[in-house]
Amino acid sequence: MNINARIWILSALALTGCPAKSDDSGPPPADVCSEGTVALSDANNYAFQGSLDVPSITTVSGADVQVCWDELTTDIQCQPVDPAADIDNVGLIRFANLSQDEVKEGLSKNNLNQSEMSGYVEARNDAGGTCTTLSAMSFFGTPIDLSQEYTDGGGTYMLLLTTGTELGKGARMLTFLAPSTASDVTRADVGAGCGVLDFTVDLHSLTSLPVCSDAPWTVDWSALTVDGEGNAVNALKVDSVMLGYYEGRGVSDIEGDFLDLEQSATALYTVDVAGGTTADLSTATNGADAFTGFTGDGLWLLALRCSSCYNPAPIFLTVLAPTAPTGD
């Protein structure tokens, strides 16, 4: 499960007590079952406010540092981590002109450019260990001269520990390293990730989204302008649509099962999106069976995800209001 899947769970967990504003949406449009298009708008979107309390470890400057993660037993979304088995790659990113706070803000807003990164090296964990060293890291075959490149005042350094080796995906933990001439610390212990991500989610203020209980359903997010955090959205970066159903449960019930939302779902369907701004929910599957319709009295949620975005929060998350077609 990638970071976006996990944060989707977290986001949905924040459905604290307050029901979605389905009553405010009024009766569904008369044509909700005739057009087949499920048009998403900003009014349907949740509100997400998050911050990353990324720990910072002060170390020696200009010299090698051993990085260990045997204490990394939970990730930033409080999911369990097997330090040896789950961490496949340890990367060190340097931002020459950004402070730690600016890096955190940029990650949250998903608006960092590659040019702001002034260095990246990595070490693969093919042997399943729990320690590496900065001197073991390289990129494109090029190692770094630690005496020159890892220095007090040289920028902001951030460790990125991931499951998988695809750059920008599968992040399990972030930790700043702060080289200091006043430090003689040569070992950095990356701690547990639970607690790093602090956020609030508001689903009660959104306008729930009417959908016809029966096919066809073409979800169209071309009209979205902002994501859940109010940042300008790049709708073309959506790479999956998720549908979650919770039998006999409401938003308040889900609050207590926040971390297990995916596991506790009665049904969870996903559509992979290769590009564009539409998806056909008829092609959603739970891994075995196709999605056939909105049934039951429980809660339906729909999320748009972007696995290549550094902000793991869903771009869009809403409560659905299924409506049976009128017989005529």
Next chain:
Amino acid sequence: MARHLTLLGLAPLVLACTGKPGPGDASVTIGDVTAEVSPVIPTVVTVTWTTDVASVGYVRFGDGLTTPTESVAATEHSAVLLGLHMQTAVDYQVVVQAEEGDITSDTASVTTGILPNTLPTLTLDGDGNDLYTVAPILGGVVGPAIIDATGNFVWYYPDTRGLDVYRARLSRDGTSVLYNAGSVSGDPAQDSALVRVSLDGTSEVATPVPLLAHDFVELPDGTLSAIAVEYRDFNGSQLRGDKIVEVAPDGTQTDAWSVWDCFDPAVDVGTDTEIGWTFANALDYDEADDAYYLSIRNFSSIVKIDRATGTCDWVFGTTAATITPASGDDVFLHEHQFEVLDSSILVFDNAGAGSQSRALEYSFDPTQPTASEIWSFYPDPSIFTFVLGDVHRLDDGDTLVDFAVGGEIDRVTPAGDVTWRLDAALGYAFGFFEAEPDLYVARGE
């Protein structure tokens, strides 16, 4: 005929179109005009048509664009529309040259498809560039791409080998994009290849060339010359050097030159020897002199190699240098691409200024022992490009500077003003690049 029928079967749009003036008046009649979006590259459209007599023609499309006029008269025709944005309706019209003048089909429209959402978000600042950028994308995805001056992808071909791509070029014959798939991270890849993919993406020919390094060039006769890693015994162990491999159009591979031909590891010792002796990383070709120019990273030097004799005419830089930067001038370190101009040499300097990469230009006379710095460019804010990096001087005196893994390409005036800046989102980088005024390169020759 079989191909034509296949296209007709696939085409979403078939026009029963007749040339103008009417069939009774024209010497050529246009029929069966079709447009098909490439199933591989959704921003490429192939237009086909027939004529009742052998003729040549072309396609007008989009905002004043045209395909090249066909070179051979025929009755079945096709043209590939390039430079299009995704999800865009494009008007097009077939033009056939006839005795009485141009005959045109009705104007029709076709809508391009959707590029993968795994491509990076690009941010554009400034409008001072009118060239296409041909460059690999690295990072979250890997493959050759073409980006227009508005910062939009107009072509992308995902490479699925699990290797990196460092260089992409339009082929000299105008039919393909050429790129290298290899790895210079750690040990070089045994399964590296030079790849030729047709402009519509439906044909790929990969020529295996083991141990490819960063760069290759295409010679005028279609030969591909590439840097490859070469190991030789030195003091009882295998030493990592480099060679130039030539792949002839018929596929014959020849080792054309080796760093051992000009240098001695016992004498010419550079930096970072733990990653190899020479670590050659960029290659250019001088048609007038039939010579190669090769950047040797660990020497922080650029060498001119006579292709016919294999001799090294000069070495500019630090290790083994016959020409050095003038005293007091900036010295480049671990450079990558460069450009040898009539009386100067441009260098992308990765590390000569520490963690701040830059472009340097030296007045260059190969008969003189030193070269004086005459121009430089430092981006603001600073960028450290620890791998790759490229420079091109344009006809108007501007310079395009590719910060590669820094994810930024700048067009810079001689005064140092940035008139166009393209930035990739975090996690994506550019490889070496070419700047093309026209994607139909054969038209320019």
